[in-house]
Amino acid sequence: MLVNLTDVFSSDGKTVTKEFPYEVSELIYEGEHFSVKECSPVLVKLTNIAAKKVLVEAKVKLAVLLNCDRCLSEVEHVFDLQIEREVISPDKATSEELEEQDAFMEGYELNIDRLIDNEIMTSWPMKVLCRPDCKGLCPVCGKDLNTGACGCDTFVPDPRMAAIMDVFNANKEV
Ligand SMILES: [Zn+2]
Ligand SMILES: [Zn+2]
Known part of the structure; x- marks a missing residue:
C-alpha cells in the first residue's frame, strides 16, 4: 500500500x-x-x-x-x-x-x-518456547519429552564423578 x-x-x-x-x-x-x-x-x-x-x-x-x-x-x-x-x-x-x-x-x-x-x-523474538519449562526432544530417539519420558539413557556421567562412583562401588562389595 x-x-x-x-x-x-x-x-x-x-x-x-x-x-x-x-x-x-x-x-x-x-x-x-x-x-x-x-x-x-x-x-x-x-x-x-x-x-x-x-x-x-x-x-x-x-x-x-x-x-x-x-x-x-x-x-x-x-x-x-x-x-x-x-x-x-x-x-x-x-x-x-x-x-x-x-x-x-x-x-x-x-x-x-x-x-x-x-x-x-x-521485533522478531530471540527465543520461542511453547512454555517456559518445555522439556524439548530426546537427543537419542527424538520423542517429545513433554508427553512423557522415553526411557533412553541420556545420562552422560562426568568422568571425575564416574571415578568416585567406582571407588564407592568397590568399597561396597567388600
Ligand atoms: Zn516446546
Ligand atoms: Zn529417547
Missing part, C-alpha cells in the same frame, strides 16, 4: 487518519516461511509536525505461527506493533535522511507494507 504524503508535508498542523486492510498469509524470516493466522487492519495516523516533516504512526496486530526452539511444536506469537517514524519531505531531506527513510519511502509515497515488514524483522 502506498500513501502519498505530499499534502500532509505542505499543510501546517494537518492530521490524517486512515485504515487499511492488511492481508498477509505468511512471513519469511531468515529463509523460513511462517504462516500468519490473523491480522488486524492497519491504522495509520499522519501528522504534520513541522514544515515538510510528518510523524507517521502505524498500528497493526498479527498472530503468526512459529516453532518452539526446543520441541518444534507450533507456537502462536502475536506481534503487536506500534510504529512511529518521522519522515522528511524528499525535497528538504539531506542525503543521510533520505537514506534512513529509503526503506519505506518511495519519493513522496509511504510504503506501508515495507514499514510494517521492517518492524516485524526488528
Whole structure:
C-alpha cells in the first residue's frame, strides 16, 4: 500500500487518519516461511509536525505461527506493533535522511507494507518456547519429552564423578 504524503508535508498542523486492510498469509524470516493466522487492519495516523516533516504512526496486530526452539511444536506469537517514524519531505531531506527513510519511502509515497515488514524483522523474538519449562526432544530417539519420558539413557556421567562412583562401588562389595 502506498500513501502519498505530499499534502500532509505542505499543510501546517494537518492530521490524517486512515485504515487499511492488511492481508498477509505468511512471513519469511531468515529463509523460513511462517504462516500468519490473523491480522488486524492497519491504522495509520499522519501528522504534520513541522514544515515538510510528518510523524507517521502505524498500528497493526498479527498472530503468526512459529516453532518452539526446543520441541518444534507450533507456537502462536502475536506481534503487536506500534510504529512511529518521522519522515522528511524528499525535497528538504539531506542525503543521510533520505537514506534512513529509503526503506519505506518511495519519493513522496509511504510504503506501508515495507514499514510494517521492517518492524516485524526488528521485533522478531530471540527465543520461542511453547512454555517456559518445555522439556524439548530426546537427543537419542527424538520423542517429545513433554508427553512423557522415553526411557533412553541420556545420562552422560562426568568422568571425575564416574571415578568416585567406582571407588564407592568397590568399597561396597567388600
Ligand atoms: Zn516446546
Ligand atoms: Zn529417547
